[in-house]
Amino acid sequence: MHLPHNHPVALSDYTPPDYRVESVHLTVDLHDDVTLVRADLSVVANHDRTKGIRPLVLDGRGLVLRCIALDGKPLTTDEYVRDDETLTIHHVPEQCTVSVSTELKPQENTLLEGLYRSGGTFCTQCEAEGFRRITYFPDRPDVLAAYTVTITADRATCPVLLANGNLAASGDLPDGRHYATWHDPFPKPSYLFALVAGDLVKVEDTFVTKSGRRVALQIYVQSHNRDKCDHAVRSLAEAMRWDEEAFGREYDLDLYMIVAVDDFNFGAMENKGLNVFNSRYVLARPDTATDADYAAIEGVIGHEYFHNWSGNRVTCRDWFQLSVKEGLTIFRDQEFSAAMGSSAVKRIQDVRYLRTHQFPEDAGPLAHPVRPETYDAINNLYTATVYNKGAELIRMLRTLVGHDAFRRGMDLYFDRHDGTGATVENLVSALAEASGRDLTQFMRWYREAGTPEIHVTGSHDADTKAYTLTIRQGVAGGEPLLIPLAMGLLDRNGNELSVHLDGEQAPLEPGRALELSRQEETFCFRGIPEEPVPSLFRGFSAPVRLHYAYTEADLALLMGKDGDLFNRWEAGQRLMTGTILQLVADRRAGQELRLPPALVEACGTLLTSGGNDRAFLAEALTLPSENLLGEQMKEIEVEGIFEARRFVRTALARQLRGELSALWDQCRPTGPYRFEPAETGRRSLAACCLGYLMTLDDPSIRQACLRQFREADNMTDSLSALTLLAHTEGSEGETALAEFHARWREEPLVIDKWFAIQATSPLPDTFARVQRLLEHPDFTLANPNRARSLILSFAVNNPVRFHDRAGGGYRLLADHVIKLNSLNPMIGARMAEPLTRWRRHELNRRERMKTELERIAREPTLARDIRDVVTKGLA
Ligand code: PHE
Numbered sequence: 001m002h003l004p005h006n007h008p009v010a011l012s013d014y015t016p017p018d019y020r021v022e023s024v025h026l027t028v029d030l031h032d033d034v035t036l037v038r039a040d041l042s043v044v045a046n047h048d049r050t051k052g053i054r055p056l057v058l059d060g061r062g063l064v065l066r067c068i069a070l071d072g073k074p075l076t077t078d079e080y081v082r083d084d085e086t087l088t089i090h091h092v093p094e095q096c097t098v099s100v101s102t103e104l105k106p107q108e109n110t111l112l113e114g115l116y117r118s119g120g121t122f123c124t125q126c127e128a129e130g131f132r133r134i135t136y137f138p139d140r141p142d143v144l145a146a147y148t149v150t151i152t153a154d155r156a157t158c159p160v161l162l163a164n165g166n167l168a169a170s171g172d173l174p175d176g177r178h179y180a181t182w183h184d185p186f187p188k189p190s191y192l193f194a195l196v197a198g199d200l201v202k203v204e205d206t207f208v209t210k211s212g213r214r215v216a217l218q219i220y221v222q223s224h225n226r227d228k229c230d231h232a233v234r235s236l237a238e239a240m241r242w243d244e245e246a247f248g249r250e251y252d253l254d255l256y257m258i259v260a261v262d263d264f265n266f267g268a269m270e271n272k273g274l275n276v277f278n279s280r281y282v283l284a285r286p287d288t289a290t291d292a293d294y295a296a297i298e299g300v301i302g303h304e305y306f307h308n309w310s311g312n313r314v315t316c317r318d319w320f321q322l323s324v325k326e327g328l329t330i331f332r333d334q335e336f337s338a339a340m341g342s343s344a345v346k347r348i349q350d351v352r353y354l355r356t357h358q359f360p361e362d363a364g365p366l367a368h369p370v371r372p373e374t375y376d377a378i379n380n381l382y383t384a385t386v387y388n389k390g391a392e393l394i395r396m397l398r399t400l401v402g403h404d405a406f407r408r409g410m411d412l413y414f415d416r417h418d419g420t421g422a423t424v425e426n427l428v429s430a431l432a433e434a435s436g437r438d439l440t441q442f443m444r445w446y447r448e449a450g451t452p453e454i455h456v457t458g459s460h461d462a463d464t465k466a467y468t469l470t471i472r473q474g475v476a477g478g479e480p481l482l483i484p485l486a487m488g489l490l491d492r493n494g495n496e497l498s499v500h501l502d503g504e505q506a507p508l509e510p511g512r513a514l515e516l517s518r519q520e521e522t523f524c525f526r527g528i529p530e531e532p533v534p535s536l537f538r539g540f541s542a543p544v545r546l547h548y549a550y551t552e553a554d555l556a557l558l559m560g561k562d563g564d565l566f567n568r569w570e571a572g573q574r575l576m577t578g579t580i581l582q583l584v585a586d587r588r589a590g591q592e593l594r595l596p597p598a599l600v601e602a603c604g605t606l607l608t609s610g611g612n613d614r615a616f617l618a619e620a621l622t623l624p625s626e627n628l629l630g631e632q633m634k635e636i637e638v639e640g641i642f643e644a645r646r647f648v649r650t651a652l653a654r655q656l657r658g659e660l661s662a663l664w665d666q667c668r669p670t671g672p673y674r675f676e677p678a679e680t681g682r683r684s685l686a687a688c689c690l691g692y693l694m695t696l697d698d699p700s701i702r703q704a705c706l707r708q709f710r711e712a713d714n715m716t717d718s719l720s721a722l723t724l725l726a727h728t729e730g731s732e733g734e735t736a737l738a739e740f741h742a743r744w745r746e747e748p749l750v751i752d753k754w755f756a757i758q759a760t761s762p763l764p765d766t767f768a769r770v771q772r773l774l775e776h777p778d779f780t781l782a783n784p785n786r787a788r789s790l791i792l793s794f795a796v797n798n799p800v801r802f803h804d805r806a807g808g809g810y811r812l813l814a815d816h817v818i819k820l821n822s823l824n825p826m827i828g829a830r831m832a833e834p835l836t837r838w839r840r841h842e843l844n845r846r847e848r849m850k851t852e853l854e855r856i857a858r859e860p861t862l863a864r865d866i867r868d869v870v871t872k873g874l875a
């Protein structure tokens with residue numbers, strides 16, 4: 001008999017597991033050829049057996065089964081049923097031990113899921129459903145067990161043997177082998193299991209928790225990376241301290257281990273006590289990693305650490321609830337990073353990320369709610385919507401209930417659900433209880449896909465000195481959302497007016513948001529002497545698209561004077577977007593392009609009197625990307641956007657050359673590299689100024705850029721110069737690229753940058769170059785970082801070259817999706833995503849993109865991850 005595997009999986013089908021697993025004993029014998037895994041599971045029935053005994057169904061994929069026993073007695077083949085995805089035992093007692101032995105070949109595992117080898121190191125990746133590739137198991141997050149793991153391996157090639165928890169025993173074995181036994185006392189779901197074995201060195205520190213417990217912090221890397229761990233260790237200690245202060249969360253084991261591997265599908269994994277990281281989120285030295293890399297490491301180290309509470313101690317009941325760990329943990333890491341640097345700049349970057357990645361997802365064929373109701377391929381649920389929109393929902397909840405109640409609600413949530421899997425309802429209920437608020441209406445945010453459109457108009461009555469805002473929410477499905485609207489009103493000199501709602505005793509306290517809960521509503525403010533300029537959705541208080549008819553003068557005022565830094569940036573972006581889109585229309589109409597004085601003036605003001613927050617200034621001076629501009633158009637005009645944006649950039653540089661040079665000069669380095677806010681701000685403003693100046697086609701500026709590339713003591717300055725040179729006509733680019741490759745050929749993370757720079761060049765020969773680079777000896781599709789650095793960078797971050805009208809970019813992408821179908825479908829599915837955006841383009845491109853999707857769909861055996869994306873993309 002074959003059991004059906006129901007796809008799609010539906011939230012409404014959720015039932016508690018029929019059997020629990022109380023403890024797991026794993027023995028893993030690692031060998032170069034065949035690895036043996038023995039699992040002893042103490043299984044307990046979890047259903048009412050008087051109403052019939054249910055079968056025990058274990059998940060398993062791609063496993064070679066050696067033998068299976070029940071309470072020590074081997075089962076004959078007629079006592080269980082096996083198919084591609086399950087093993088079913090029909091008659092099991094109320095309580096029993098199931099012992100399973102399986103064989104694996106990790107060295108042949110290219111999926112990077114389950115047990116695999118990366119650069120010789122054995123490692124595991126179990127989220128979401130990798131554990132079933134190691135042994136048969138009820139592989140679902142609501143089955144939590146205590147694990148004891150014994151690893152045996154050759155001592156010479158695998159001196160380091162790690163698993164979750166604490167080391168219980170270790171020692172020698174015959175034939176040059178050795179073993180280690182690890183015990184993790186905290187019950188956990190199988191997706192948090194981890195094992196690592198290899199020839200690694202350890203970089204160590206200690207952390208004393210707020211209650212005085214000593215925790216060993218250990219980072220394991222290949223020996224040549226020993227000198228690139230300082231920043232990761234420091235970030236970990238800072239994250240631990242921050243979580244104690246901001247959330248009252250303390251670490252719970254005596255040991256916290258992080259292992260860096262080069263081959264990893266995503267960013268990192270929060271396995272209990274033993275995180276496995278993509279090496280790009282661990283390794284950093286001033287000369288190999290940029291400020292952005294340093295910041296990303298800090299953020300991801302924090303993220304995985306914060307999961308220890310929001311994810312591990314309290315996990316998710318089922319994968320539909322993924323956002324209770326991911327949305328919450330992204331929110332926590334955003335707050336952490338904000339506390340480590342400039343919080344306004346962090347907010348700007350997070351919102352830019354959301355708009356670049358989540359808004360388009362939410363507007364296209366892959367759109368889904370933060371808590372989806374069905375899924376086909378679980379790996380495709382790790383999305384910007386679940387993660388980043390999920391984080392925005394938590395942020396809105398905090399705004400609605402207030403910071404104090406939020407903290408009490410989080411305490412309640414962690415306390416109440418410790419050691420179990422939680423749901424979105426559990427999380428929202430805890431916040432509702434702690435604040436005494438009814439948050440029923442808020443739940444709609446979790447159920448509904450799509451970005452709400454908010455239309456706002458204002459009217460001022462000079463006689464009554466009343467100002468009225470009329471706000472309409474356009475949401476799919478009709479029912480209104482509960483939306484926090486943080487706002488302020490500015491007078492014509494840019495002074496903040498006191499915001500006093502009609503009918504209320506006192507003015508709105510600063511930091512309090514208005515709440516929108518109806519389809520349309522009005523807010524009336526009194527004592528407003530003149531028509532004000534509203535500053536709306538301050539700090540991006542809700543993930544919506546705001547429609548308000550700002551004039552250029554309004555925007556210039558907000559840009560210069562708004563008390564909310566986020567909205568100062570936002571006003572500038574609106575001004576730039578409006579200008580560029582107008583130029584796209586002018587170009588279409590065959591008119592000559594001319595830069596409006598308002599933008600020059602606004603940027604000039606920023607350059608000369610924009611204040612001393614350099615990181616903020618750099619953000620404010622940066623034009624919206626081609627992708628973000630495309631987002632604003634009904635039908636994306638790829639060339640129009642590229643040309644108009646380039647025109648604005650060059651024209652601004654011409655007209656503000658003196659100011660840009662002066663500011664660039666003020667931003668020269670004064671000492672050796674340090675990763676700290678003032679310095680990263682200085683470097684990013686310098687790069688921004690140099691970027692404008694490099695559009696001027698001036699050989700002396702190109703020479704200065706080449707000198708910076710060669711002489712910088714750090715990767716940030718060197719790489720910004722290299723990128724500009726490589727993206728500009730002139731021989732310097734080629735020279736610099738060659739020097740860079742020669743210098744860094746032994747550093748894979750740096751070589752990734754070398755590929756990405758070339759893939760994102762706007763120069764006309766880029767497509768041909770990408771084709772050549774695919775044949776470069778350093779290129780491999782088997783390493784996700786490398787595959788992304790060349791192919792995805794090209795497809796996602798180089799619109800004008802990827803969307804070449806001849807369709808070569810699309811064909812190239814589809815070819816690689818097909819290659820990844822057998823090699824690594826998880827990465828293949830991600831690579832197919834850009835093609836699903838075909839509806840946004842003009843007819844010719846639309847047809848060509850669709851044709852490539854159809855070609856992928858015709859592949860005879862398409863992996864589920866890829867089929868899911870392609871099917872939705874064509875539907
Ligand atoms: N849970 C990981 C994180 O967000 C992401 C991840 C998912 C990594 C699946 C690998 C595989 O921290």
Ligand code: ZN
Pocket residue numbers: 303307325326329
């Ligand atoms: Zn996460």
